[in-house]
Amino acid sequence: MRNSDVQREIERMTESRKKLNIQHEPLFDVEKVTAHYTEKDGVPVKYVCTTDLRASDVPVDVYYRETPHPEFGNHYFGLYHDHVRGGLMITNADVVESLEFGMIEVDGKYYYSASHHDYKVVEGKMIDGGRAYIRSSGGAEVFQVKNGKFIKAIFNKEGNEYVY
Numbered sequence: 001m002r003n004s005d006v007q008r009e010i011e012r013m014t015e016s017r018k019k020l021n022i023q024h025e026p027l028f029d030v031e032k033v034t035a036h037y038t039e040k041d042g043v044p045v046k047y048v049c050t051t052d053l054r055a056s057d058v059p060v061d062v063y064y065r066e067t068p069h070p071e072f073g074n075h076y077f078g079l080y081h082d083h084v085r086g087g088l089m090i091t092n093a094d095v096v097e098s099l100e101f102g103m104i105e106v107d108g109k110y111y112y113s114a115s116h117h118d119y120k121v122v123e124g125k126m127i128d129g130g131r132a133y134i135r136s137s138g139g140a141e142v143f144q145v146k147n148g149k150f151i152k153a154i155f156n157k158e159g160n161e162y163v164y
Helices: 003-017 030-041 094-098
Strands: 045-051 060-065 076-082 087-092 101-106 109-112 120-122 125-128 135-137 141-146 149-152
Touching (some): 030 060, 045 149, 076 094, 094 141, 101 125, 101 135
Antiparallel strands (some): 120 125, 141 149
């Protein structure tokens, strides 16, 4: 792609990003969590996605705050069930911006595999692999999270890195 083509695609995707209808399967009650942490931290907090971060098959609900946490410096945090210790855990989730999300589109809705072995089939299309790999039937589009929002990845003219 030429630079002007890339720029037009970025503008098109920026506009269409407002219309993305991504289907999530959160672990916890998103409204309760966002209300709790917005009140506790004194800044707006919003749900981003549910995904593996570093460990395979340990999905985490990821939340975003525009300003970094005053003590830890992170913009993202994650909540998950710790099945070993038997409790709720919170973790720094800034790594989410470095991850790729393969998504399938069905009737204007986007679906992703939240974790390594989260195999989903929707209307005859499948998506699998979480962040470990992207396997799909019917084609998948690649997205990444930037500033708390999903954006479509666009390959540069060499096809070896993303441009946003």
